[in-house]
Amino acid sequence: xxxxxKKQTRQExxxxxxxxxxxxxxxxxxDILEVSIQTVRLDRQTMxxxxxxxxxxxxxxxxxxxxKSLSGPELVGELLDLExxxxxxxxxxxxxxxxxxxTGVARGHHLFAQANSLAVALIDAEVALTxxxxxxxxxxxxxxxxxxxxxxxxxxxxxxxVVTVTSSVKDExxxxxxxxxxxxxxxxxxxxxYSS
Amino acid sequence: xxxxxKKQTRQExxxxxxxxxxxxxxxxxxDILEVSIQTVRLDRQTMxxxxxxxxxxxxxxxxxxxxKSLSGPELVGELLDLExxxxxxxxxxxxxxxxxxxTGVARGHHLFAQANSLAVALIDAEVALTxxxxxxxxxxxxxxxxxxxxxxxxxxxxxxxVVTVTSSVKDExxxxxxxxxxxxxxxxxxxxxYSS
DNA sequence: CTACTATTAGTACCAGGTACTAATATATAA
DNA sequence: TTATATATTAGTACCTGGTACTAATAGTAG
Numbered sequence: 001x002x003x004x005x006k007k008q009t010r011q012e013x014x015x016x017x018x019x020x021x022x023x024x025x026x027x028x029x030x031d032i033l034e035v036s037i038q039t040v041r042l043d044r045q046t047m048x049x050x051x052x053x054x055x056x057x058x059x060x061x062x063x064x065x066x067x068k069s070l071s072g073p074e075l076v077g078e079l080l081d082l083e084x085x086x087x088x089x090x091x092x093x094x095x096x097x098x099x100x101x102x103t104g105v106a107r108g109h110h111l112f113a114q115a116n117s118l119a120v121a122l123i124d125a126e127v128a129l130t131x132x133x134x135x136x137x138x139x140x141x142x143x144x145x146x147x148x149x150x151x152x153x154x155x156x157x158x159x160x161x162v163v164t165v166t167s168s169v170k171d172e173x174x175x176x177x178x179x180x181x182x183x184x185x186x187x188x189x190x191x192x193x194y195s196s
Numbered sequence: 197x198x199x200x201x202k203k204q205t206r207q208e209x210x211x212x213x214x215x216x217x218x219x220x221x222x223x224x225x226x227d228i229l230e231v232s233i234q235t236v237r238l239d240r241q242t243m244x245x246x247x248x249x250x251x252x253x254x255x256x257x258x259x260x261x262x263x264k265s266l267s268g269p270e271l272v273g274e275l276l277d278l279e280x281x282x283x284x285x286x287x288x289x290x291x292x293x294x295x296x297x298x299t300g301v302a303r304g305h306h307l308f309a310q311a312n313s314l315a316v317a318l319i320d321a322e323v324a325l326t327x328x329x330x331x332x333x334x335x336x337x338x339x340x341x342x343x344x345x346x347x348x349x350x351x352x353x354x355x356x357x358v359v360t361v362t363s364s365v366k367d368e369x370x371x372x373x374x375x376x377x378x379x380x381x382x383x384x385x386x387x388x389x390y391s392s
Numbered sequence: 393c394t395a396c397t398a399t400t401a402g403t404a405c406c407a408g409g410t411a412c413t414a415a416t417a418t419a420t421a422a
Numbered sequence: 423t424t425a426t427a428t429a430t431t432a433g434t435a436c437c438t439g440g441t442a443c444t445a446a447t448a449g450t451a452g
Contacts, residue, residue, distance in 0.1 A: 006398090007397095007398070007399095023253070023256070023257070025438090025439065025440090026439075026440075027439080035399075035400090036399070036400050036401080037400090038399075038400055038401070038402095039398085039399060039400070041440085041441085042398090042399080045441090051439070051440055051441080052439065052440075053249065053252075053407090053408095053438095053439070053440075054440095056249075056252055056253055056256045057219070057252055057256075059256040060219070060252045060253075060255040060256035061219070074296065074297075074303075076305065100270060100323070101270075102322075102323065103323055105323075105325060107270075107309075107312075107313065107316075108312050108316075108325065108326040108329075109272065109305060109308050109309035109312045109313065112305050112308050112309070112312070113303075113305035113308070113309070116303075116304050116305045116308070117303065117305065120303075120304075126298075127296070127298065127299055127301075129301060129304065129333065129336060130304040130333050131332070131333055132330070132331060132332040132333070133304075133329075133330070133331050133332075134328070134329070134330050134331075135328060135329050135330075135331070136327070136328040136329075137325065137326050137327055137328070140325060202429090203428095203429070203430095221407085221408065221409090222408075222409075223408085231430075231431085232430070232431050232432080233431090234430075234431055234432070234433095235429085235430060235431070237409085237410085238429090238430080241410090247408070247409055247410080248408065248409075249407095249408070249409075249438090249439095250409095
């Protein structure tokens with residue numbers, strides 16, 4: 001059966017094509033694969049691949065959700081506990097986009113982002129910005145692991161706060177950082193002190 | 197004309213609704229706003245708002261692109277120059293998703309991510325991971341500004357490298373960091389030294 | 393030659409629209 | 423009060439990108 005081979009390879013191509021570009025109509029697929037539109041539809045259906053509009057929606061929803069969780073909110077991770085000006089806890093699950101493809105190890109800046117945003121969120125002020133930080137990655141964090149960051153405000157004189165954050169996976173410390181965070185009332189105060 | 201007022205407020209509502217949820221049909225909008233579907237369509241057209249399917253596509257494409265640029269590549273920002281093991285330069289333009297909505301100031305972890313990923317990319321090894329870092333945010337970076345990060349490998353003994361990164365906006369330094377980066381051959385070597 | 397698989401064709405239908413025409417309020421000015 | 427302009431609603435023809443189904447045709451294996 002030559003047919004079966006043709007069919008299989010075509011379906012593999014189809015899957016590959018839709019994989020790298022989900023925004024393509026059955027008609028276009030039919031043209032490229034040089035089969036009829038019905039064949040494409042049959043293939044899609046036997047393979048359980050939804051229609052264009054559904055695919056676009058999936059991408060839109062998924063991507064929008066990820067965008068929100070990555071860069072939308074002021075906080076990276078999910079806030080579990082917060083006492084303004086005192087301490088806070090957040091949870092971050094390491095997803096595929098956060099890791100190096102080669103190793104499955106989370107890129108450092110995601111852990112940093114979780115810790116930093118938690119430190120900033122802790123400060124009870126109109127506006128708070130990180131001035132300096134000393135950080136330490138103690139162990140690589142892997143895809144799928146859940147990182148719990150615990151932040152504590154150590155000292156706060158006026159507009160200047162020191163927040164320490166320790167992040168752990170199942171009680172094993174993976175990250176530690178000390179953040180100097182500056183609070184700003186509302187307007188005007190110069191940023192000269194910012195870097196000090 | 198009471199009508200005009202009604203129309204205006206309705207259109208404002210419409211815009212707001214579509215703003216926080218673009219995935220809604222004209223029919224649903226008509227139900228909520230208690231007008232006919234034609235009125236919703238007229239409103240959309242006079243306001244230049246595209247139909248549902250086009251909106252979904254926009255979100256899908258835009259979000260997919262942003263996802264790629266935010267978390268897809270190993271490097272945050274655009275690589276301008278790279279001499280493996282020696283130095284590198286990258287450019288990051290501050291977009292809306294990177295800033296605090298209230299102030300328009302870039303959240304620190306984006307600058308960190310640019311610097312960190314550049315430092316790691318600089319290391320000529322199979323795998324490289326950040327161990328520790330001291331960083332300093334010297335001036336807030338605002339929406340739309342272009343941040344150029346320059347990284348230099350200062351010393352490298354075996355698997356351990358010190359990379360300094362300074363980021364600037366138009367020759368004004370906004371960020372400085374010193375990264376201790378660990379290189380790993382391929383497999384096996386223990387992570388014990390990782391945090392040292 | 394027959395049975396079976398793969399492919400193609402065609403039709404009716406659907407959602408969520410566009411584009412257009414026309415009828416019906418509603419209010420405002422003359 | 424009436425003419426006029428604006429706002430709203432109704433209705434129709436048509437479009438894209440499909441689903442779901444039926445039927446015809448081509449090619450292959452036994």
